[in-house]
Amino acid sequence: MKLNIALLPGDGIGPEISQQGHAVLEAVAQRFGHKFTFREALVGAAAIDAVGDPFPEETYQICKEADAVLFSAVGDPKYDLNPDARVRPEQGLLAMRKRLGLFANIRPVQTFPALLHLSPLREELVRGADFVCIRELTGGMYFGEKHEGRDEAWDTNRYTREEVERILHVAYQMARRRRGRLTVVDKANVLASSRLWRSVAQQMMGHYPDVETEFMYVDNAAMRMIQEPRYFDVMVTENTFGDILTDEGSCISGSMGLLPSASTGTGTPLFEPIHGSWPQARGKNIANPLAQILSCAMLLEHFGLIEEAEAVRRAVNDSLEAQVCTPDIQVPGVEPLGTREVGAWVAERVFAH
Ligand code: IPM
Numbered sequence: 057m058k059l060n061i062a063l064l065p066g067d068g069i070g071p072e073i074s075q076q077g078h079a080v081l082e083a084v085a086q087r088f089g090h091k092f093t094f095r096e097a098l099v100g101a102a103a104i105d106a107v108g109d110p111f112p113e114e115t116y117q118i119c120k121e122a123d124a125v126l127f128s129a130v131g132d133p134k135y136d137l138n139p140d141a142r143v144r145p146e147q148g149l150l151a152m153r154k155r156l157g158l159f160a161n162i163r164p165v166q167t168f169p170a171l172l173h174l175s176p177l178r179e180e181l182v183r184g185a186d187f188v189c190i191r192e193l194t195g196g197m198y199f200g201e202k203h204e205g206r207d208e209a210w211d212t213n214r215y216t217r218e219e220v221e222r223i224l225h226v227a228y229q230m231a232r233r234r235r236g237r238l239t240v241v242d243k244a245n246v247l248a249s250s251r252l253w254r255s256v257a258q259q260m261m262g263h264y265p266d267v268e269t270e271f272m273y274v275d276n277a278a279m280r281m282i283q284e285p286r287y288f289d290v291m292v293t294e295n296t297f298g299d300i301l302t303d304e305g306s307c308i309s310g311s312m313g314l315l316p317s318a319s320t321g322t323g324t325p326l327f328e329p330i331h332g333s334w335p336q337a338r339g340k341n342i343a344n345p346l347a348q349i350l351s352c353a354m355l356l357e358h359f360g361l362i363e364e365a366e367a368v369r370r371a372v373n374d375s376l377e378a379q380v381c382t383p384d385i386q387v388p389g390v391e392p393l394g395t396r397e398v399g400a401w402v403a404e405r406v407f408a409h
């Protein structure tokens with residue numbers, strides 16, 4: 057298969073993990089006889105510094121022409137400390153999602169047998185937890201009408217029926233391929249937008265009789281994820297709730313450096329780690345490349361390259377079993393390795409097995 061992939065390294069540790077994702081995809085291409093071509097583009101603070109725009113037109117064109125985007129991270133503390141900053145790196149990410157029509161963000165929460173001891177939760181609660189959060193990504197408060205005055209400010213949590221329907225279809229199809237349970241997470245006891253979500257879901261559930269639909273308030277869902285993470289199969293929710301719940305979900309596995317995500321919709325699909333740019337670690341060769349590498353597995357799967365995706369996942373698992381780990385997940389007493397070394401090990405493993 058020929059795939060044209062846009063690489064968007066972004067900020068902080070982004071460039072370092074991007075290189076490792078790139079190397080693993082090259083290894084897959086060689087091992088399985090595919091032809092992947094790569095084009096790199098600017099995004100985030102790196103793009104603001106270079107051309108004054110966090111998602112430049114040229115980057116948009118490169119993404120639009122590509123079959124897939126491999127994105128790393130954006131964010132830089134020099135903008136966080138300045139509430140008056142005119143442009144922020146995060147705007148690049150939001151613009152990219154909107155312009156590429158990426159309305160469905162798929163965030164799997166998995167545990168790794170070799171790392172259960174790292175979870176802040178008890179091992180027996182966490183073992184075997186495996187669910188997917190489907191987060192609506194281009195609506196709600198992130199994109200609704202805003203007002204920012206000196207003494208008053210607001211964000212509007214607006215959703216249309218069409219936006220809710222299309223994300224619910226994605227969620228139902230995912231539930232169908234998995235264990236057939238869908239939890240619709242909302243705050244319908246308080247929010248009008250949530251009541252729209254609920255009524256649309258109630259109308260749609262009859263079309264998916266093979267999926268069991270349940271409704272759960274977001275506060276309850278946040279609690280349940282910690283009390284009984286194995287309870288969930290697929291959950292679907294609006295943009296802001298999904299942002300918060302997926303950070304919570306990422307802790308279950310023990311390190312944020314392990315979880316990938318995919319964003320799909322009407323334009324070029326995008327694959328990224330769920331962690332941020334970790335600016336303090338930039339250039340130190342200590343960031344965990346595995347979430348980025350696992351996002352490459354999601355990319356391969358998206359194009360039906362199932363065996364290839366499996367090879368990447370297996371190589372990642374093997375690296376964990378062999379304790380080829382960056383400091384965030386290394387067991388005490390064993391020398392941790394760097395971003396480059398872990399990435400090279402995984403790429404080599406993909407190639408050789
Ligand atoms: C995420 C991030 C982004 C979001 C930020 C960087 C704008 O936290 O992908 O979850 O809030 O969506």
Ligand code: MN
Nearest residue numbers: 299300302303
């Ligand atoms: Mn987030």
